[in-house]
Amino acid sequence: MECVNAKGQHCLFLYTSLTSRELNFVNLNSQKHVNRDLKVSLGFKLQCHSRTLSMPSQRLSTNGKKKSYGGILPSILRSLKSSNDIGSILSSSCQNLSPKEQTVILKEQSQWERVIQVFQWFKSQKDYAPNVIHYNIVLRTLGRAQKWDELRLCWNEMAENGVVPTNNTYGVLIDVYGKVGLVKEALLWIKHMRVRGIFPDEVTMNTVVRVLKDAGEFDSADKFYKDWCRGLVELNDFDLNSGVEDFGVNSAIEPITLKHFLLTELFRIGTRIPNRKVSPEVDNCVRKPRLTSTYNTLIDLYGKAGRLKDAANVFAEMLTTGISMDTITFNTMIYTCGSHGHLAEAETLLLKMEERGLSPDTKTYNIFLSLYANDGNIDGALKCYRRIREVGLFPDVVTHRALLHVLSERNMVEDVENVIAEMEKSHILLDEHSLPRVIKMYINKGLLDRAKILLEKYGLDTELSPRISAAIIDAYAEKGLWFEAESIFLRKRDLAGKKMDVMEYNVMIKAYGKGELYEKAFLLFKSMKNRGTWPDECTYNSLIQMFSGGDLVDEARSLLTEMQGMEFKPTCQTFSAVIASYARLGLMSDAVEVYDMMVHAEVEPNEILYGVLINGFAEIGQAEEALKYFRLMEKSGIAENQIVLTSLIKAFSKVGSLEDARRMYNRMKNMEEDADTIASNSMINLYADLGMVSEAKQIFEDLRERGCADGVSFATMIYLYKNMGMLDEAIEVAEEMKESGLLRDATSFHKVIECYAINGQLRECGELLHEMVMRKLLPDNGTFNVLFTVLNKGGIPVEAVSQLESAYHEGKTYARQAIIAAVFSAVGLHACALELCDTFLKAEVQLDSFAYNVAINAYGAAERIDKALNIFMKMQDQNLKPDLVTYINLVGCYGKAGMIEGVKQIYSQLKYGEIERNKSLFYAIINVFRSANRYDLVQMVTQEMKFSLDSEVYSESELDNLSDEDSLGF
Known part of the structure; x- marks a missing residue:
């Protein structure tokens, strides 16, 4: 019976009345058991009642022994094998050989030169016909x-x-x-x-x-x-x-x-x-063919072509016409069934093979080993491997290569090492084709020492083929292990008289590129010719793409010219890499020159290259140029895609061309896939710049409904609402952005912190800042500007904020950390502030006054007055004199500790001019005295402030109001 699966492929079912024997080298899963009562076939059964086929079929020899010869032939063959003097041996022993014996001697020669020499001698004999x-x-x-x-x-x-x-x-x-x-x-x-x-x-x-x-x-x-x-x-x-x-x-x-x-x-x-x-x-x-070998070829032909029904028909024809089957027949049919997903039928064939008196050979087990491995049944593959020895056969190079490939691919280190140990016990060397796979396994598992030992044992002291050597170097290159790759490369290169293949140079250049060691890659490239190896197209393409990726565009351009001078044709990907490098650097005129070179070289541009050019012009706001290459792309028959349309929308947005941007956006929306997030964000940004709230909101809502809104979408809407004075809406979007987990970079945090700061939600600003610190996201310049606003709104004296701003702009050590600690302290996140202060206080560097001032204020605000005063003393030990901000902070500390005498002492210094007279310091002293209910002192300080400061700085009405409050006991 023939069935057709969902993919339209023919499914093959072979019927057999299975005996009670099980496949003893595999534990089949229950779903893979062949139902013994199931009778489904393609019109034939594997049992055949033909008298011809009931007899044991001829079997191919599997022991690898050569045919034995009688008479004088063995002696002649031994002599020829052990000596190079072919003429003397033949002259002494081969005067009267029959044509058949001559045939045997010719056929047994292993080298073509010896075949010619023997044949020439035969022809030189006068009686030779x-x-x-x-x-x-x-x-x-x-x-x-x-x-x-x-x-x-x-x-x-x-x-x-x-x-x-x-x-x-x-x-x-x-x-x-x-x-x-x-x-x-x-x-x-x-x-x-x-x-x-x-x-x-x-x-x-x-x-x-x-x-x-x-x-x-x-x-x-x-x-x-x-x-x-x-x-x-x-x-x-x-x-x-x-x-x-x-x-x-x-x-x-x-x-x-x-x-x-x-x-x-x-x-x-x-x-x-x-x-x-x-x-x-x-x-x-x-x-009609009559040879078993012909039928074997046909089964293999139809199997490889995926014509399973035809393969089954040939197999059936062998049964019905009495063509004897051999091991190759069953091996081919087993492979055909198994490789097309019919593993149960392949297992059935193995049983029928044994029933017909044909013993499986090593290749049979190799086939099953690969089939089980491809099916993910590693235990089955291992049992096949063990079964080979159990039945008296020996694993061959294919066995070990297939098994090691499967185990290495799955990083099964212990099993791989067990197989290698068994091979060594049998005096079998590891096949060089397996070596790169085992090395790669060790690299993947981080077992570099074992990889090195294996290489020294099997590889480095032997002459590995270039392909194998390149594969090993590439295994290291893929993981960025350029040093290990280099040591292997140099060791082989420095072998006396050894010329390296170009593919070995190529993978070493790749290794350097992965490690961004561009100079080393270029020096290696330059040394190739001196050592007799000429670069090929792959060498140039790799180097050009490597240098372009590292924005070493001048070097890439030079190599591109050299490559064409060598009459190599660069790929479109290579030209694209150079153009993209120029585009990233904003050098679009150079990018166009390379594009013209590409067209002149008759290399067809693809959608990626056009996308690079269009996006490059979009980034610098040259919408007309971007549109020009878009039209060229359309003319060449390349369909527009979302990436290109997004770039055009970006270009039109930069020049404020609303209608053109809308036109491209609508074209994108009409495609099978809806407009992508980047394009939608570009439109939102354009609407935001133009103050078009409803249009921007419509696109934003659409993105949100589709689950496509990202951090940029939310940040742009916050920016729009904030600029339009719609602060409630801005806060609502900011809250949603925070809850959606879209705060992923410094820019998105900045937008939300700014929004909270404008709305006076200082605690939320501090919490978001702490989250940034925990994620190790460094606030950008814009965020620090917002933080200064938070400090001003949080009651930090203007002098302290000004001092921190100066330290930040001057790039002083620990300025950023001090600002963040000050914000934490201002919004009440005292534990976070103290943790950060400890970090820079313990640093083995000379701190400036601003850092000590922040620490004194933080510990004072946290009511850890002793620690605050200890920091003040440490500051003096470092020969740093207290400044105005220091005194303001000390007044606060003394006030919290009820140390009125300390405050009086600072007031005395202020009164007699030992400390610069300052409004913030006067107010700090007044606030402490008021909190202590010492209104007499409040009035005294107020009067002193009134007469000691210029009226331009403090208006008469302001001072009068303050005096009235104190006299009333407020």
Whole structure:
């Protein structure tokens, strides 16, 4: 039965009547158990009553042992393996070898050079007859070694000797070209053999299908197979004439490459070989494959193409036609089911595989290990790993690589180390491809020492490939560990005679960039050429983007020019980075120059680049220029987006162009997504500047209803209401902003504190200021100006406020902390004030008078008079003379302690001119005497103040009123 899931994918259900055996290497979850009573199939059952299939199927050898030979061959092979004197060995032992024995010797040579030498010796013998099998072996060896010139010479010699290529010959050539990615060249061999009248046999057909499958050309592979079954070989769907036309080079279409040249030579030589006559029945008969390997290729093809029903049909066809199945068949089908989410069916196939007498091999368990890992079942993956040894098999490099990848990816340190320990116990070295993953795991867990030990053990003393070395350096770079990355890079670079690959330089440059070590990155770039490694496009793109991000725009621009001079083409992202850097610096004329360079280089701008330009002009208020690039963007076919429209709204807002801003805002509102917060805030700000309360409020309410209002939205509305004199509304918005948790930066705190200060809610100002301190948000200049207002409204003498303002503007040490402490004290947050005072009093720096004055006042206000007086004495110990503010604070302290004599002493100094006469000090003394009900002293001080101060400073009526109050006992 076939079903289709929600995504339209075919789901595969394989029926089997399971025995009582369980998969003993996996504990399946209950939801993944296969229902033993469920009978669902695609029209076939895995059991087959065919007499052919009931017999044990042939199995591939999994023990890795080579085939044993009899006679003199083992001795000859041992001698050839242990000696380089091939001619002497062959001359002494190989005079009378049969062609079959010669074939064995050729096939057993592991290096292409030795194959050529052995083959040359055979041909030098007078009784040697040219043999197509021998040429096939040599052609395969040379092709796998990618020795194309030697292959051409071999083919040439084959033609000269009159050796006619067979289906096997063409299959070999198709295979070697396909495996190195030369798919078009591989297919040209099919064209060549058809011209010569040779129809592909099943092995050759299977090779072509496999080559196309591995290249991802699934539909083409399927078509070639189905055409072959109908007796056809159609190549019309393939563009095989772009480089070679009728086996000759068509130079007008594309330039001649080495591969094309060699292939052309091959075809020209091949056409000199006599053609075979084609039987009229060849192209008309219907064929069905009979080889297990063909069916295995087809299952893999359809599985990789996602055509699960077709894969299942091929599997069913094997059952119904009596094609024997091997381990590869089941492995392929298991992988096909499991990789498409049908893990239960894959498990069923494993049981059926064993029932049919086929033992799972290491690859089988490797497949399940990966499937369980991808499914998140790490325990299942580990059990697969252990099961390999339990059944007498051995984990291979794929096993360890897959398992370590899974465990490292999940940062399972203990399990990774256990696997490595088992490998070492079996004398298996860690695969270099696994090394970067394990190193990355240690880095992620902060275990840098273990990473270093592992590197020293497995990596640094061996010759790591550039790709692996780069991956390790990159693992450190991603975490900003440039020093560790640098040590690995330098150690490898300084190895005697070792040339570093460009990708290794690129990741080291990236590491420096992550650490903002731009000078180091540039010096490394400059040293590359001297060490024989030339930068590539990636090098330039990375450096330019790095310098642009750090606003080192001159260096970035210089590299951009150099890159183009090297005939590299910068990416759009690279140009955007430079333009964005200029835009951030407000250098829009330079940004336009780089844009023009980009257009001249025929690099297509994208929406990001246009957005950068439009926003750059918006920031400096050049709305017309912003609109110009918006129109260019539209002309290029790029759809407008919220970011670009927001920038335009910002531009029009800066120049006060209300109608243009409204037009863009309405366009944004008509998009699928509603207007974004930034654009709405720009409109609110524009309305606020124009005093348009109702319009601003409408947008603000819309944002609030959608849950999109942010701190800027609230702050702008507070600003609007405050400026319009709508203080109640401003306070209401401020309260809501506070309750919504939108006070996140110094600017938003400033707006609310200012609002409370204007309304006289000083305690709330202090509480918000304390919250800023706790969040480690430093008040900005505007906020400090508001704090001075709070101090004035909080009853702090004007002289004390003026002293703090001077200290702040002069940037004196601890001026900011002293101001904040003074505010806390003024609004009654005494504990906060004293905590802050302790901070600067304990500092090992010389404090100015203003700091001591704030501390004396804070401790006095908190009624800790002894501490206040101790601070006064400490101030004198530091050779700081008390100033006017100090005396005012001391009067307050004496008054709270009932120390009237102390106040009298200060009054005496004031009266006789030892202290500068000052209105605030007189009032401080008068207030203490009044609080002590000493109205006689109040009247005395009042009279002294009246006669000692100028009438310009204190009006007669003010002094008379004060005297009247005191005489009445107020």
